[in-house]
Structures are given as C-alpha cells and as structure tokens.
Amino acid sequence: MALTKLDQLYRQVILDEAYHPRHHGKLSAPDRSVTLRNPSCGDVLTLQLQVAADRVTDAKFSGSGCTISQASGSLMTDLIIGRQLSEIPELVGIFSDLVINGSDPREDQLGDAAILKGVHQFPARVKCATLAWKAAAQAVEGATDD
Amino acid sequence: MQMREEFPFFAAHPELIYLDSAATSQKPQAVLTALTAYYRDSNANVHRGLYTLAYNTTERYEAIRAQVAAFMHAPEAANIVFTRGTTDGLNLVAQSFGPQVVGPGSEILVSGAEHHSNFIPWQQLAKRTGATFRVAPVTPSGDLDESALLRSITPQTKLVAVAAVTNVAGTRVDVAKIAQAVHAVGGYLVVDGAQEVPHLPVDVSATDADFYAWSGHKVFGPTGIGVLYGKSTLLSAMPPVQFGGEMIDEVQDAESTWAPVPLKFEAGTPNIAGIYGLGAALTWLGQQDRGAMAAHEAELVTALRTGLSEIPGITLYGSAASVAIVSFNLAGVHPHDLATFLDEQHIAVRAGHHCAQPLMARLGVPATVRASFGPYNTAADVTALTTAVATAGRFFHGTH
Numbered sequence: 001m002a003l004t005k006l007d008q009l010y011r012q013v014i015l016d017e018a019y020h021p022r023h024h025g026k027l028s029a030p031d032r033s034v035t036l037r038n039p040s041c042g043d044v045l046t047l048q049l050q051v052a053a054d055r056v057t058d059a060k061f062s063g064s065g066c067t068i069s070q071a072s073g074s075l076m077t078d079l080i081i082g083r084q085l086s087e088i089p090e091l092v093g094i095f096s097d098l099v100i101n102g103s104d105p106r107e108d109q110l111g112d113a114a115i116l117k118g119v120h121q122f123p124a125r126v127k128c129a130t131l132a133w134k135a136a137a138q139a140v141e142g143a144t145d146d
Numbered sequence: 147m148q149m150r151e152e153f154p155f156f157a158a159h160p161e162l163i164y165l166d167s168a169a170t171s172q173k174p175q176a177v178l179t180a181l182t183a184y185y186r187d188s189n190a191n192v193h194r195g196l197y198t199l200a201y202n203t204t205e206r207y208e209a210i211r212a213q214v215a216a217f218m219h220a221p222e223a224a225n226i227v228f229t230r231g232t233t234d235g236l237n238l239v240a241q242s243f244g245p246q247v248v249g250p251g252s253e254i255l256v257s258g259a260e261h262h263s264n265f266i267p268w269q270q271l272a273k274r275t276g277a278t279f280r281v282a283p284v285t286p287s288g289d290l291d292e293s294a295l296l297r298s299i300t301p302q303t304k305l306v307a308v309a310a311v312t313n314v315a316g317t318r319v320d321v322a323k324i325a326q327a328v329h330a331v332g333g334y335l336v337v338d339g340a341q342e343v344p345h346l347p348v349d350v351s352a353t354d355a356d357f358y359a360w361s362g363h364k365v366f367g368p369t370g371i372g373v374l375y376g377k378s379t380l381l382s383a384m385p386p387v388q389f390g391g392e393m394i395d396e397v398q399d400a401e402s403t404w405a406p407v408p409l410k411f412e413a414g415t416p417n418i419a420g421i422y423g424l425g426a427a428l429t430w431l432g433q434q435d436r437g438a439m440a441a442h443e444a445e446l447v448t449a450l451r452t453g454l455s456e457i458p459g460i461t462l463y464g465s466a467a468s469v470a471i472v473s474f475n476l477a478g479v480h481p482h483d484l485a486t487f488l489d490e491q492h493i494a495v496r497a498g499h500h501c502a503q504p505l506m507a508r509l510g511v512p513a514t515v516r517a518s519f520g521p522y523n524t525a526a527d528v529t530a531l532t533t534a535v536a537t538a539g540r541f542f543h544g545t546h
Binding site for chain 1: 480542
C-alpha cells in the first residue's frame with residue numbers, strides 16, 4: 001500500500017503531538033478567548049490567551065478535532081507563548097502559506113510547527129491545520145467570546 | 147457486477163471504490179445521453195414559445211411530470227412540483243404551507259435524526275410563527291425512534307417532518323403509520339424522501355403523506371433537479387413563494403393572479419435539461435429489478451457490518467436493517483483522519499456530521515464515518531473497506 005504521503009502527513013511526531021497535546025485545556029482567567037468552528041466537519045476549537053504588556057504570557061486550546069487540528073493547536077500555542085501580540089499575524093501568515101504550498105522561505109520562524117507542511121499534499125485538510133491559527137489571528141485582533 | 151458497465155464514471159475511475167451514494171449517486175449512460183440530447187435536439191424554453199420545437203419540449207416536460215407522478219403513485223401530474231432538490235421542496239412547504247397551519251399554541255415535531263434540511267426550516271418556522279418546536283428522541287445507536295416519535299404526537303401537533311430513511315443511520319420508518327397518527331390529531335406529515343427513493347418503492351397514495359420531497363441526483367439523475375409531491379387540496383391553497391415568469395395567470399399594475407398548481411410554484415425558466423435527465427433516470431430505474439437491487443444493497447450492509455464488527459474499537463451506528471448506509475467510528479481515530487487514510491487507498495467515504503449536528507450531539511460524537519451503497523457496489527468494495535479500516539487502526543495506533 002502506498003502510504004508514503006500518509007506517512008509524511010502522520011509522522012510519529014505529529015501523532016504524538018496530537019495524542020499528548022501541550023497547552024490543552026482552559027485558562028482560569030483568560031484575557032482573550034476565541035471559539036472557531038469548522039462548519040463542514042463540526043470540529044470546534046477554543047483558544048484562550050493570557051496577555052500582559054501586549055505579550056502572550058500563557059495560552060491554552062480546547063475542543064474536539066482530528067489529529068491535524070489537535071497537533072496544530074499544540075504546536076501553535078507552544079510557538080506563541082512568550083511572543084508579542086504584534087508578531088502573531090505574520091506567524092499565522094507564514095503557517096498558512098506553508099501548509100498550502102509545502103515550503104516557505106520563512107518557515108524556520110515556525111520552529112517545530114513547520115512539521116505540518118505535509119498537509120499541503122492533502123488540500124482537503126488545510127482547514128484542519130489552520131483552524132487554531134485563525135483563532136490566534138482573531139485573538140490578536142481582540143475578539144473574545146466570553 | 148454487470149451494472150457497473152452502464153455507469154461511465156466507473157470506467158473513468160477504475161481504481162476508485164465509491165461508497166458515498168447517500169451523498170450523490172453515479173449516473174447511468176442513459177442519463178448522460180438524455181442531457182446531451184436535450185441540448186442538441188430539444189433546447190427551447192417551456193410554457194412560452196408557440197413554435198413546434200418549444201411545443202414539443204413543453205409536451206415532453208409535462209410528460210416527465212406525469213412519469214414522476216406514476217413513479218410515486220401520485221393521483222395526478224398536478225401533484226408534482228419540480229424543485230431544485232429535497233432542500234428546496236422542504237423549504238417551499240415550510241415557507242408557504244407552514245404559516246397556514248401553525249402558530250402560537252401549536253407544535254411542530256421532527257425527529258432528532260433529521261438532516262439539517264428537514265430540521266432548520268421547521269425550527270425557523272416555529273420561531274417566525276410562535277409555534278413550539280419539538281424534537282423526538284433517537285435510540286442510542288442513532289436510529290430514528292419511531293415509537294418515541296409517535297408518542298411525541300399531541301393534540302397540538304400540526305406538522306410532523308420526518309425522513310422516510312435517515313441519512314446517518316439509514317433508519318427506515320413506517321410512513322403510513324406516522325401519517326395515520328398525525329392525521330388522527332388533525333396534523334400534516336411532511337416526508338424527506340431523499341434516502342428512500344433511491345432504494346425503495348414509494349407510494350404516496352398508500353402511505354397518505356401530505357408532502358414528500360426528494361432529489362434527482364441521489365436517484366441516478368442530474369444535480370439541481372428535485373421533486374415535491376403535495377396533496378392537491380393543500381397545494382391549491384398554498385401561496386407561491388417566488389414570483390416571475392411561468393407562474394402567473396394575469397398580471398396588472400395593481401394585482402396579479404397565479405397559474406394553477408404546479409406551475410404556480412415554478413417561477414422562472416426551470417431546469418429543463420435536469421428534468422429530461424430525471425425522466426431518463428426513472429426510465430432506467432424502471433428497467434431494473436428493484437427488488438434485486440434492494441436485496442443486493444441489504445447484503446452489502448450485512449457484509450460490511452459483519453466485517454467492521456470484527457475490528458477492535460469499532461462502534462457501529464444504525465442496525466442490521468439500515469437501508470444502504472453504514473455509519474461507524476474507530477476508537478482513537480478521528481473520522482477525518484480515517485477518511486484521509488481511506489482516500490489514499492482510493493476509497494471514497496463521507497466523514498463528518500452529515501448535515502445532522504443535532505444527531506451528532508445526541509450520539510455525543512463530533513462526527514462519524516459513513517459508507518453508503520448504490521446498486522453498482524460489490525462485495526469486493528466491502529472487503530476493501532474493511533481491510534483498509536483494520537489497517538488504519540494499526541496505523542494510527544502506532545503499530546504499523
């Protein structure tokens with residue numbers, strides 16, 4: 001069976017990330033909270049941020065979703081903790097370009113999250129990968145659903 | 147199976163194992179031929195032109211309406227309104243008929259296993275009119291609970307909307323029995339027939355449903371064409387919801403009057419090519435042994451349920467009686483991940499909420515995987531799916 005593409009999408013490190021996600025859960029006192037749905041599949045993801053002096057001091061995500069969306073939420077939250085809010089939109093843009101195109105000259109800025117680039121071979125799954133990042137972009141804009 | 151040869155789609159996709167006929171069926175050559183022939187030989191607008199070609203096309207258009215009426219055992223052709231599909235037909239009933247019969251103090255009842263298109267129109271009708279919207283329970287397996295639905299009918303029930311066959315668990319209900327119970331309290335029954343018409347004979351006169359909507363594209367016909375059956379007295383008393391050409395009797399500056407049913411509900415140029423294709427699909431279906439087709443699909447359901455049940459971590463929804471649909475989940479593997487895995491093995495299934503979020507909420511899952519059959523599927527398709535699902539379990543649980 002031709003599992004090469006699948007093996008790239010579901011690398012062990014991605015499966016581990018999804019089955020044991022970091023920063024999964026809810027914050028006790030979030031400053032910002034965004035809930036996004038993937039209406040075609042029913043996945044739902046809530047991202048909460050704690051912000052001090054325009055810097056993300058903590059982040060957690062919760063909800064239900066596939067391996068790709070859960071791994072992506074884990075990697076995204078890990079990346080943005082400690083960052084200035086103003087840095088986040090560019091990271092979101094780089095990630096989005098990477099999972100659509102499969103490579104990006106700026107992908108090093110994403111750290112471990114760049115391992116999700118294999119998603120580009122599965123166009124139907126791009127929205128699974130980007131859900132958490134869209135939530136991050138909205139959280140920066142100040143949206144809160146609390 | 148020899149039937150596959152009548153479907154050019156399978157020759158174009160020799161590797162593909164298509165298990166998504168509940169979303170849309172494939173089309174026999176006869177339907178493709180009818181679509182091309184319409185545009186080549188018969189293209190003229192209907193109910194307008196006086197020239198011979200337009201007259202002939204109108205005659206054929208109306209002949210197909212009569213064919214559809216006979217197919218459903220409707221009393222006459224005027225019971226048949228051509229729509230864009232099931233959703234369009236159900237919304238027409240909700241918008242036009244709904245406000246005539248429901249209001250504050252009355253109840254609209256649906257099941258918890260309905261497709262969104264037979265759920266939201268009634269939910270919104272209740273909001274607009276002040277009626278109470280009630281949702282009957284489902285069984286733990288996701289089946290429509292017919293006895294619970296019957297028990298939920300009260301003297302205040304004015305409308306019941308239910309799928310003849312549900313789109314996630316494939317539950318078949320006894321439409322005649324429900325119609326009788328609804329009529330006993332002075333209410334009306336609207337049936338979503340989208341998943342019944344492809345697989346089972348429909349007799350609206352015998353079941354006494356007041357309205358029955360279905361889609362051509364799930365019954366081997368083209369997309370964008372559907373049928374709404376309605377009882378004559380009800381259709382006649384309903385106001386049109388769209389205005390324009392074809393649907394009028396007389397138009398003056400201050401007032402207009404409407405054409406008789408069914409043209410009253412067919413404003414604008416209809417999907418004539420789609421109707422020609424639908425006619426060809428029903429002719430094709432009439433040439434098949436429908437009993438054998440249904441028996442074949444039931445065998446596939448049994449084989450798939452048996453095969454899947456041997457895989458560790460499988461949850462099956464529905465029952466052995468499910469009509470041409472098997473929905474399931476594999477423990478620890480999200481339905482999307484499973485569907486992507488299957489797609490890589492050239493197996494096309496549906497994964498998601500199947501436009502039935504209220505049912506997903508009742509089952510406590512975000513989504514399921516759904517395999518659904520047409521008469522062209524084979525035992526080999528079932529074996530391929532069960533083998534791939536077992537492999538997926540090992541792949542995602544790290545033992546590959």
